[in-house]
Amino acid sequence: VAIRKAVARALAGQGYQAAKSEPEADLVVVIDWMVSDPKIVLRHAGGDSGRPQVMGAAPGGKGGMPAAGTSNYGALGFGAEAQDRQELSYNRTLTLKGVDRQAFDGQPTAKPLWDMTLTSEGDTDAVPTFAPQMVAAAMPYIASDAGKVRTRLGSAEPPVKYVKGEIASLPPQKPPP
Numbered sequence: 001v002a003i004r005k006a007v008a009r010a011l012a013g014q015g016y017q018a019a020k021s022e023p024e025a026d027l028v029v030v031i032d033w034m035v036s037d038p039k040i041v042l043r044h045a046g047g048d049s050g051r052p053q054v055m056g057a058a059p060g061g062k063g064g065m066p067a068a069g070t071s072n073y074g075a076l077g078f079g080a081e082a083q084d085r086q087e088l089s090y091n092r093t094l095t096l097k098g099v100d101r102q103a104f105d106g107q108p109t110a111k112p113l114w115d116m117t118l119t120s121e122g123d124t125d126a127v128p129t130f131a132p133q134m135v136a137a138a139m140p141y142i143a144s145d146a147g148k149v150r151t152r153l154g155s156a157e158p159p160v161k162y163v164k165g166e167i168a169s170l171p172p173q174k175p176p177p
Contacts, residue, residue: 002127002128002132003094004031005165006132007135009162010142013159013162013163014143016143025101027100027101030097030104032094033092033093033095034092035092038125039088039089040086041086041088042084042086043084043087044083089122089123090121090122091119091121092119092120092121092130094118094131095116096116096135096138098114099111099112099113114142114144114145116141116146118134118138132163132164133160135163136159136162136163137152139159139163158170158171
């Protein structure tokens, strides 16, 4: 349901209109998705060259500075040691195909008018969490021949909020490169 709603909003954002009934539709959008089994990945964080990462005021000065100053290592004791932490990661694939309604009625495997394969990697396999972000990132390329495109889109950005239904319309945007 989350993917269907996100795709419907994305198509509306690109000028498509939902048919009032199935027989009135000109286009059928076929949606398929897959999530891999989780894999464990290592994320590297921290480490420095033997000196504090954050430099600031000298220690013990006037005005209430901490005894060790404002450097992260002297005041807080971190920053000198690198760490590798384990996280779960999932590969997610979403395919969207636009098929002519008459061709689809006769043969569900009919050649699509357009199709796109979206892939992402992340820390969740929850479709309602990742699908809107993937669809929003692909929205400018729906029904076009964009070739291979790599994009990043944060979950709080307007296109994601739009396909989730959190905002009524998209703010004006510049066309994709």
